[in-house]
Amino acid sequence: MLKLWFAPNTCARVTLTALEEIGEPFETGLVAFMAGEHRKPAYLAINPAGKVPALETPEGVLVQTGAMLTWLAETYPQASLLPDAATAFERAAIRAEIFRCSSDLHPLVTRFVMAPMISADPQHAGAIREKARETLLMQLAPLDARLSRQEWQGGDRWSVLDAYLAWIWFRITGSGFDADAFPAIAAHHDRAMDRPSAQAALAREQAATEELQQRGLDFRPPFDKGAKA
Ligand SMILES: N[C@@H](CCC(=O)N[C@@H](CS)C(=O)NCC(=O)O)C(=O)O
Structure with missing residues (x-):
């Protein structure tokens, strides 16, 4: 098991x-x-x-x-669990979305949420958090645009990509990230958590x-x- x-x-x-x-x-x-x-x-x-x-x-x-x-x-x-993919390119595009969450967004989540643990100097925490916030704004903008056009990350069907983004959103909004900045991601989070x-x-x-x-x-x-x- x-x-x-x-x-x-x-x-x-x-x-x-x-x-x-x-x-x-x-x-x-x-x-x-x-x-x-x-x-x-x-x-x-x-x-x-x-x-x-x-x-x-x-x-x-x-x-x-x-x-x-x-x-x-x-x-x-x-x-x-993942969106349908018929070709090597389509499969790679799905992996890109997984890597986006694990390699781009998750480290920013850590910096935003756990800023005091990133540097040995507690005075750096504010700057670490602010830089993470700025980068999150840039990286989440295309996802918000996508989710204003389609229901799920992969199109019209739920996949674990949606669970991944929902966790990222939960984590950063739970730490004070402005949820109003990205209404489509906020609505997507609620849909994803209803599953x-x-x-x-x-x-x-x-x-x-x-x-x-x-x-x-x-x-x-x-x-x-x-x-x-
Ligand atoms: N790249 C890893 C990241 C895993 C990770 O950072 N996990 C965090 C919780 S979200 C953790 O265990 N942190 C404890 C630590 O690093 O001490 C993955 O995608 O699974």
Whole structure:
């Protein structure tokens, strides 16, 4: 059986949503950041990078959200996790959207949300956050334009690309990014979170959050505004 290592509110939500969308039974393992579990040998044996998510599969452990999503999409084609693609170019264009989320947007999310953790000098946090905000404005503009013309990232059908963008939007608006700047992305986020697989992922996160709270290990990022998921 598949096992996803995760923590609530993190990018692991995207893979969690993909697994819920597939609908096959899977296990989860909760990583308590506040207890430093992601830096302890037991978890480093699963992902030596000390990050979530990590997916245990019958063939071995997969790390990197984009790798997990493409593996799940190929392994469970009936779930149609990614947009249809008939040619090598179309498949590459879909990977470009995954890389956009994992390589361009996610690092900006980290800088915007976790600015005090990026530099050893706390005085740099404001500048880091502002630069990330400016770059996010530039990078999200074409996505807002696209989503004002079409319902989903891939066209007229939901895919995990939508779950990925919805997580990015949740994270930055939860940290004070102006949601009014991109009304089409804001509306897309709400559509994406209405999906039963997204709601099921949130329910698992909620249970994990309650477990962490009971252990006194609930994690809130520095600029958390408590945005709705
Ligand atoms: N490129 C990785 C990024 C994973 C990542 O940065 N995960 C964050 C949570 S969103 C994490 O585990 N951070 C803890 C740390 O870096 O100490 C992916 O796409 O899966």
